Amino acid sequence: MQMIQAVLDGSASAAEVEHFKLHMDDCLPCIEGYKLEKSIKDALQVKMEKKCCPQSTVVDIRAKIGFGLVLLGFVVAEVKLYHLLFSC
Amino acid sequence: MEEEIIEIERYSEKEKYAVFDKEFMPHIDSMYNFAFRLTNDEDDANDLVQDTYLKAFRFINSFERGTNAKAWLFRILKNSFINDYRKKSKEPSKVDYQDVETTYNSVEDAEMDATTDLRTETVQDMIGDEVANALNSLPVDFRTVIILCDIEGFTYEEMAKILDIPIGTVRSRLHRARNLLKEKLKSYASSMGYKTDEMAEQD
Numbered sequence: 001m002q003m004i005q006a007v008l009d010g011s012a013s014a015a016e017v018e019h020f021k022l023h024m025d026d027c028l029p030c031i032e033g034y035k036l037e038k039s040i041k042d043a044l045q046v047k048m049e050k051k052c053c054p055q056s057t058v059v060d061i062r063a064k065i066g067f068g069l070v071l072l073g074f075v076v077a078e079v080k081l082y083h084l085l086f087s088c
Numbered sequence: 089m090e091e092e093i094i095e096i097e098r099y100s101e102k103e104k105y106a107v108f109d110k111e112f113m114p115h116i117d118s119m120y121n122f123a124f125r126l127t128n129d130e131d132d133a134n135d136l137v138q139d140t141y142l143k144a145f146r147f148i149n150s151f152e153r154g155t156n157a158k159a160w161l162f163r164i165l166k167n168s169f170i171n172d173y174r175k176k177s178k179e180p181s182k183v184d185y186q187d188v189e190t191t192y193n194s195v196e197d198a199e200m201d202a203t204t205d206l207r208t209e210t211v212q213d214m215i216g217d218e219v220a221n222a223l224n225s226l227p228v229d230f231r232t233v234i235i236l237c238d239i240e241g242f243t244y245e246e247m248a249k250i251l252d253i254p255i256g257t258v259r260s261r262l263h264r265a266r267n268l269l270k271e272k273l274k275s276y277a278s279s280m281g282y283k284t285d286e287m288a289e290q291d
Contacts, residue, residue, distance in 0.1 A: 001263065002263045005262065006244070009237055009243075011243050011244035032208075036206060036207075036211065039212050040238075040269065040270070040273070043211055043214060044234065044239055047214070047215065048219055048220050048223070048239065050117070051117075051120055051124045051125075052120065053117050053120035054120075054134065057137060057138060058116060060138060061116075061137075061141045064138070064142055065105075065108065065141075065142065065145045067105065
């Protein structure tokens, strides 16, 4: 069953994939097992809600590492550059 | 995390913010979803994601641009959860990590395989909350491998790096985790009146 799971997960070795292709059709429990494993994997991927990170958390993180200060620095630098170029 | 610090200054201050923004921030929803599935609490997930991103920024020089940022971040989050969060959690894990390792290493796979008679159709009929409840009822280290593999789509190799365990252990732990999940789904299905093989045999 570990081999079937590895094939389903896309992490099986080439030899395991080959073995799976050659013998799968002859093994009814393997076919049933594969279908069940796939249905569970699909249910986990598709049916479960994907939680998104709240925007407030994104803002907090950016604030804590000083993104605001960096942006402010860029704005100040641009304003200074503007004055330098066009004040004459 | 601390032992992995590379002392070289890989990035300038400006580059640090660029790397953070372009390589780390696109994964924040996946990171939050992982944190939520680990903690089962939105506030705790927020704290865990924030801690992880602040650590990622602090140790950004140990990240090589162009390598797998998502796996790198997940590893930090997992370590933060185990080392920091679980110690101060409002609701500590009910099962000690080492106890779980010992327990599942002593369980024979064949024995567990034989106990599951969950039907494919039953799983297909279940709604998301029912699947989530079954997943949430697993010990955290079993839950972790299933989330990483089935929800986040990491390869076994990536999972081995995130969890700091050999690939063979990833395979066996995932196998055991799935067997346990099947048991949970089966008992949940029975309690909710879904048809299982046991019930089908009685018809």
